[in-house]
Amino acid sequence: MAVLSVDVLFDTAIRIMLAERSISITFAHDSILIKFPTTRRLAEFLEVPHYYVLPYFAMMEQEELVTRAERVGILTTVKGSRKIIDSMREKYHRETEEILGASVFQEIIKKISPQ
16 A cells, blocks of 8 residues: 655656646646646545545645635645646656647746746
């Protein structure tokens, strides 16, 4: 069984997005929000019971990394988007570029970088 943490859930979210070749990004109010996989999808991918991941989502909300949006799902905050994009850049650069394209990925990296 996987050892869970906020970092593991963020990494798993990225791996799911890359495996499904789908990264949903919303550009809003001078920020970038990324749609997080559902808690059930994360649990399924990690092969753990669904209720194991729920406390970590509470922690991620408390740390202002994600927010739950009614009828939309779980979205990263500015801080959470930075965490995902930094990880994509460092660990999954090639795979992310294949999906987003090099120029789009570079623009996103620039946009989330602290000014």
